Amino acid sequence: MNILEARNINKYFKKPVKFQVLHDISLSVKAGEFVSIMGKSGCGKSTLLYVLSTMDTDYDGELFLKEELITGGSPNELAFIRNKRIGFVFQFHYLLAEFSVLDNVMLPALKLGEKTTKEIEQNAIEKLRVLGIEKLAPKKAAMISGGEKQRVAIARALINDPSIIMGDEPTGNLDSQNSENVFNIFRNLSDEHGLSLLIVTHDPDFANRTDRIIQMEDGRIIG
Numbered sequence: 001m002n003i004l005e006a007r008n009i010n011k012y013f014k015k016p017v018k019f020q021v022l023h024d025i026s027l028s029v030k031a032g033e034f035v036s037i038m039g040k041s042g043c044g045k046s047t048l049l050y051v052l053s054t055m056d057t058d059y060d061g062e063l064f065l066k067e068e069l070i071t072g073g074s075p076n077e078l079a080f081i082r083n084k085r086i087g088f089v090f091q092f093h094y095l096l097a098e099f100s101v102l103d104n105v106m107l108p109a110l111k112l113g114e115k116t117t118k119e120i121e122q123n124a125i126e127k128l129r130v131l132g133i134e135k136l137a138p139k140k141a142a143m144i145s146g147g148e149k150q151r152v153a154i155a156r157a158l159i160n161d162p163s164i165i166m167g168d169e170p171t172g173n174l175d176s177q178n179s180e181n182v183f184n185i186f187r188n189l190s191d192e193h194g195l196s197l198l199i200v201t202h203d204p205d206f207a208n209r210t211d212r213i214i215q216m217e218d219g220r221i222i223g
């Protein structure tokens with residue numbers, strides 16, 4: 001089954017001058033598939049990811065999540081999809097520095113409000129355990145290392161059991177050992193947990209070990 005499908009996505013920026021940033025992009029990510037997106041700086045990777053993650057709705061074309069059309073959804077529907085069905089990992093972790101690791105991971109589930117605080121806490125501890133960092137749970141986010149912060153950000157992205165994880169250069173700010181850790185976590189989530197992942201990366205060593213590379217050039221998919 002396709003977890004994510006994009007059909008004929010075109011996007012224009014209108015300022016300072018009108019130009020087409022995405023040209024007729026069609027792609028799909030299947031259940032459990034670990035896919036990377038590569039391409040030169042400025043080719044449109046981040047723009048594409050913002051469209052695919054529903055953060056940007058100003059595009060032509062159609063997006064499907066689990067084979068359901070989500071293009072044209074109301075702001076509330078799209079906010080729900082982003083919180084529950086899509087996990088996002090950025091280059092920078094965006095953790096709340098003064099909150100504990102556990103609280104940071106719990107937040108998206110508290111916002112969703114579908115489970116009790118106790119259930120959410122147990123679930124958050126389980127996600128931290130899967131990522132090998134349950135001991136960090138009580139620590140303040142400000143007090144842990146960069147590599148640990150990124151793992152906490154991944155645990156936070158997993159808390160609502162999303163259908164897909166999207167990442168924009170999630171290893172871009174990490175040293176090689178921490179990049180390797182993050183890669184292995186993603187690989188394991190795909191192989192052992194059947195999660196789909198779509199990750200923008202500049203790192204060929206990372207991309208070459210994903211299931212498939214989508215190559216972009218000048219706003220187009222070229223391979």
Ligand SMILES: Nc1ncnc2c1ncn2[C@@H]1O[C@H](COP(=O)(O)OP(=O)(O)OP(=O)(O)O)[C@@H](O)[C@H]1O
Binds near residue numbers: 013014041044047
């Ligand atoms: N809000 C915007 N308004 C106008 N042009 C934009 C805007 N955001 C990005 N662009 C332009 O769109 C093109 C694609 O940008 P995008 O950030 O998607 O590329 P990228 O492949 O992710 O680059 P990088 O690898 O450097 O992050 C670039 O030419 C960029 O300058």
